[in-house]
Amino acid sequence: MVTSIVVDQNAQCLSSSRQINYVFGVPWPDLNDGxxxxxxxxxxxxxxxxxxxxxxxxxxxxxxxxxxxxxxxxxxxxxxxxxxxxxxxxxxxxxxxxxxxxxxLPWKEPNAPYTLQVLYEDEHMIAINKPSGLQVLSGGLFQQRTVLHQLQWKTYGHISSPHTCLSASSREQHPTPVHRLGRGTSGILLCAKTKIAKSRLASYFADGTSSITVRRTSRMENDSRGISKSYRALVQGKLHQDEVQIEQPIGVMHYPGVAKGLYVASSSGKPSSSKVLVLERNIERNETIVQVEILSGRPHQIRIHLAFIGHPLVGDPLYVSGGHPNYSQPVSEDATFAKDGGYHRPANPVPGDCGYHLHAHQLVLRHPTTNK
Missing domain, CATH: 3.10.290.10 (RNA-binding S4 domain)
Known part of the structure; x- marks a missing residue:
């Protein structure tokens, strides 16, 4: 029997006496550093x-x-x-x-929350409760207002410039997210504090994505994976089956405003697997609360898979039934430019838009150094 650390939305931590449930965060500067x-x-x-x-x-x-x-x-x-x-x-x-x-040039980034709740922490890793609306890593309009920057400021103090020199020992202690959550997704985000933890935790997530053999159980005792992830989501409509296994490949299509393409349901895409369990049906509101365990880790997988079976997330501005984007015809590229010389923000919805209801509810994992 494999013992494990369990972190869930109620901040329940097993196999640890570490301090949990404290909050940190630095208010964002008006402008970033360019x-x-x-x-x-x-x-x-x-x-x-x-x-x-x-x-x-x-x-x-x-x-x-x-x-x-x-x-x-x-x-x-x-x-x-x-x-x-x-x-x-x-x-x-x-x-x-x-x-x-x-x-x-420096610019004012869109509004984003900055406080983060710590759910679990030891010498090798930290699990935080990421709020909806906060991006994990730098990208696009968000270069400073990210989880990563708050982790840096927590460790080193509020550094005004990203080019400030740090010692090699300080860089080694820098907490780094080992997986991503969409900007609109809330919940548990796991970060590594040491090189060995980063390597092993990253391998846990990679193993789950590369091995697409469908497992019929999420119990760690019967699962060779180092980590198991489950989410809670609010979806449109009433799911009639209590349990659904979704085996829909996810690929990329050209999409205005998304330079590397948009992830969508595609028969020619990469294998992807999600297990959906109904928790509660709201007949009056025609909505369903579900728990989703992802057995692979494709970008926006839960949003795409639930939309693919005809139950998009409530409030999702991008994905509609079928697992495709919410626009009726291709939007032409805009050759004009914004004040900073770049393209105007696309009128069509993009993956970073918030409003959907998705929460990373629980992580079950073997500790990266003790294997417990």
Whole structure:
């Protein structure tokens, strides 16, 4: 029999006497620190680099960041240096070996909660209760207002600049999320505090995704997985079956406003498995509360799978029945640009939009160092 640590929404922790249920968080600065994007120009084919201009380079390599007119504005706004010198001519010719730096100006990120509740903590890992509306890692409009930054500030103190130098020993102690939750998803987020914990916890999650053999039980005693995750969700409609096993592959489609494509239900996608258990049916409101155990870890898997079987999450702005996005016709790309030179925010819903009801309710795992 394998003993395990259980962390659930009520902060119940087994096999530990560690302090739990404390809260931390630093209010967000009005503006973030901006970003630097560095490119060292080199090519295996010298012919490709002949007469390559600054605007050609940026509008090609970073075409998903801004339209060509937006990049011209950024160049003329003195936001790009070549070998340490500001260049304002879009037709400046780049040489092989040059170092290009684009300085993205500081901006005010959208509102996001900043307080985090600790559910479990020891020398190797920490489990926190992530609120809905807070992104886990930096990306898109959210570069500073993330769980990761709050963990950094908790460990090192409030660092004003992301370029502040830290000692090697400090970096090793930095807590790092070992999996992700969608920005609109609340609940348990597991973070590693040591290298060995990060490696082993990450392998637990990877093993669950790579091994798609459907398991008919979630009990750790009969499960070789190092970790088991269950969620609570509020879905539209009445599920008639008490238990549903969903085996729908998830793939990627081109979608405006999502540079790397949108994850959707797709017969040509990667195998994905979810086990759904009905907890409560609300006949009057035509809604159902379900528990979902995911046996693989595809992005937005629960939202996609429940929508695929005709029961999208209540309040989900993106996924509708069938596991596809909520728009009737393709939205054309907008060639105009916003104040900072980038694209305008798409009018169609995107994955980071909140409003849906999904909570990471419970994690059951073997400790990464004691194996208990």
């Amino acid at each position: 970003l630097k994007y560095t490119d060292n120009i080199k090519s295996s084919n010298t012919q490709e680099m002949i007469d390559l201009t600054l605007i050609q380079f940026y509008s090609t390599k970073y075409r998903d960041s801004a339209p060509i007119l937006g990049w011209i504005q950024r160049i003329r706004n003195r936001q790009i240096t070549v070998d340490g010198e500001v260049v304002t001519d879009p037709d400046f010719t780049i040489r092989i070996g040059s170092k290009l730096v684009y300085n993205r």
